[in-house]
Amino acid sequence: MAKPNVISKRDLLKCAKDCLVDRGIDKFTLRAVADTAGVTQGTVYYHFRTKEQLLLDIVQDICDTSWEELSRSNETLIKQAIESAKSRCSYDSFFHKLFFTLVASSFNHEKIRGQLGEIMMSENKALSERLASLWAESPIEGISLGTWGILINSMVDGLALQALLQKDFPVEETFEKLEQLFKELGNLLNKEAK
Template identity: 40%
Template sequence: MAKPNVISRQELLQSARDVIASHGIQALTLKAVATGAGVTQGTVYYHFRNKEQLLLELIKEMCQDSWKNLLDDAGQGEEILEKALASARSRCTHDSPYHRVYFSLIAAGIYQETLGKELASLQELENKALGMAVKRFAKNEELVDIPAERWATLFNAWIDGLALQALLSPSFDADQAYADLAQVIRYLVGRKGEEQT
């Protein structure tokens, strides 16, 4: 018997995560979410207008949790760099449910203005959080005369680009790519030190 319409958005989002984890992103439908949560499909529509809104909420929650954990738990300097890269690397896989959802939403957002605006604000949130991490890594100084906020945009683009390559190519060596990215960052920090002497 279905539960009454007393169910939270969080419970529905958890049901969506369970569907993706068990059956993959292609199996995610509002009906599957309803079945997993033990409610009617109408209850899911009460909380989410459509599948895109559900996916967007799922991505927002994952991003916010990831960046909050990084900034709350990490220290300064190399420690925050290592944690940020490890966090991004953990989602950089050929079968990453996070990036499958994220890039699917980006494709839809190109044609749906409202969704595009929501994704742009999510991107701004990520850039802001990454900018804070860059400031902590660089000890509030610029890296090679570029402010942390602009580095955040560049790093975010690198991370998303690596994730896209991993999704498209099962043979993509994400470990090597992230080791190379860390080396580039360390080089830039070293250049900053050379310029100051």
């Protein structure tokens, strides 16, 4: 078996992401990843035993990367989260092309589907926990902070999907309004606290 002396696992993962976006899931093979990375297929096998393992590692990596940005201070959480989401929201967004390619492929791969589901649940939970550090309670009675986490995550993914499908999607305006929505929700809480 080839030794990984030519490329690191991290660099190979980046090449695999590029390959997946460029070729699509149907033409995504360990051989194609090796070609993209300029290494032998044995090098790819050394790091990733199967295509499924590689896809699972890609899923985990993109989600870990996106959450690193939100692990900073609470005082600008909403603004940071919106800026982060907006920066990846475009017609040519590599991040979301990759993410939605993985989502589509997961419908035929139960293990990938399960891992994506777990990642989504952990994102929802993390969002809810971050909101709890900002809001003592939900700004709207009957909507739990857990539900807010799910709703926010869904809104961001939905906006990304629309931007991928519409060249003229109004990203700036939409994210300005999303930020305004969260400011108004915060104002609701402040009024009720007084």
